[in-house]
Amino acid sequence: MINLKPLKIAGVGYCIPETVITNDDLTKLYETSDEWIYSRTGIKERRVVSGNETAIDLGFKAATQALEKSKIKPEDVDCIISAASVPPQLYPTLSCTLQAKLGIPKGVPAFDLTAACTGLIYALQVARGFIGSGIYKNILIVASDNNSKITDWNDRGTSILFGDGAGAMVVTESTDGVDDILSINISADGSIGQLIYTDMPGQNCPLVKPADSVGDGKIRMNGKEVYKFAVTTVPKYVEECISKSGMTSDEIDYLIPHQANQRIIEAIQQRLKYSDEKVISNIKYYGNTSAASIPIALVEGVEQGKIKLGSTAILCGFGAGMTWGAAVVRLREGIC
Numbered sequence: 001m002i003n004l005k006p007l008k009i010a011g012v013g014y015c016i017p018e019t020v021i022t023n024d025d026l027t028k029l030y031e032t033s034d035e036w037i038y039s040r041t042g043i044k045e046r047r048v049v050s051g052n053e054t055a056i057d058l059g060f061k062a063a064t065q066a067l068e069k070s071k072i073k074p075e076d077v078d079c080i081i082s083a084a085s086v087p088p089q090l091y092p093t094l095s096c097t098l099q100a101k102l103g104i105p106k107g108v109p110a111f112d113l114t115a116a117c118t119g120l121i122y123a124l125q126v127a128r129g130f131i132g133s134g135i136y137k138n139i140l141i142v143a144s145d146n147n148s149k150i151t152d153w154n155d156r157g158t159s160i161l162f163g164d165g166a167g168a169m170v171v172t173e174s175t176d177g178v179d180d181i182l183s184i185n186i187s188a189d190g191s192i193g194q195l196i197y198t199d200m201p202g203q204n205c206p207l208v209k210p211a212d213s214v215g216d217g218k219i220r221m222n223g224k225e226v227y228k229f230a231v232t233t234v235p236k237y238v239e240e241c242i243s244k245s246g247m248t249s250d251e252i253d254y255l256i257p258h259q260a261n262q263r264i265i266e267a268i269q270q271r272l273k274y275s276d277e278k279v280i281s282n283i284k285y286y287g288n289t290s291a292a293s294i295p296i297a298l299v300e301g302v303e304q305g306k307i308k309l310g311s312t313a314i315l316c317g318f319g320a321g322m323t324w325g326a327a328v329v330r331l332r333e334g335i336c
């Protein structure tokens with residue numbers, strides 16, 4: 001066993017765009033109904049960027065809030081990781097753009113990590129490795145996605161689900177010896193990768209034989225199989241993560257899951273035998289905001305009095321890849 005330095009979750013922030021698209025609005029695009037969408041997903045509305053607003057603007061606001069809460073100044077951040085699947089530009093990466101925008105010094109490493117909706121937990125595990133080994137001390141994680149930009153708005157099987165949003169977390173080396181990560185695990189299975197995919201739009205070199213098809217850059221999903229995968233894999237995985245933490249599920253205060261489908265959240269809740277008060281769900285208002293959904297649910301849960309800080313939580317996510325992950329964490333007072 002490697003002895004890692006303890007990690008502190010020092011600050012968390014979020015940002016959601018103003019523009020609301022309701023289920024009724026979607027009936028203008030295709031045949032559907034509020035009843036159909038709500039009963040199958042728990043979603044009533046979602047937020048999307050409009051005009052020139054992008055994941056950079058949302059990520060900037062979420063990161064600024066997380067930095068303020070953490071009391072870490074931009075000049076003291078020594079690594080930036082963006083969990084971005086739908087950034088406005090492939091490069092420069094979202095993290096590089098945010099480095100300049102936030103006033104984080106030149107030279108500080110900045111990179112994006114793509115693990116779709118599990119991105120926040122993947123980034124947390126990577127940050128834990130860096131901090132635990134002493135390579136970096138103060139890491140900014142930003143999860144910001146504009147799913148609306150790659151949604152096929154003619155496809156009623158996918159466009160009902162997704163929304164835009166950003167979340168951010170500042171993690172630092174813990175100076176009081178207390179580790180805020182009680183256990184964490186990340187996983188992937190590329191053999192079922194085609195359950196959710198987005199082909200890069202592209203072209204052929206005009207001097208070569210063309211490929212049979214070029215990507216259209218839109219989300220494609222086998223919803224039924226993703227649903228089955230999620231309800232069979234995630235609840236069991238969450239239980240294993242809790243057991244690794246040395247705690248029992250009863251001892252953990254909250255479940256803060258990735259917000260993909262209310263029925264998937266309920267499957268995890270039932271497995272843990274949690275009352276509704278212990279489960280944080282805001283999917284009704286935001287839909288699936290990818291890697292941003294966990295920090296959005298956390299901070300909003302605190303703002304709405306559903307989460308009391310000075311507590312513990314199990315975070316869990318799953319998404320394209322397929323990827324999945326879970327972490328039992330300590331939520332200190334004052335982090336959001």
Ligand code: UT7
Pocket residue numbers: 031032033036037040041117156157158160161221222223224225226227230260261288318319320
């Ligand atoms: O981060 C990971 C993100 N992904 C997920 O978590 C997705 C998990 N999967 C799901 O949430 C569900 O599969 C959906 C909510 C997306 C779809 O529910 P479903 O019960 O699996 O529906 P389905 O795709 O099997 O479609 C059933 C029927 C079809 O009609 P027919 O062929 O039976 O006549 C669809 O055409 O429902 C129809 N349908 C709709 N009807 C009204 C599909 N979408 C809609 C819609 N409104 N929006």
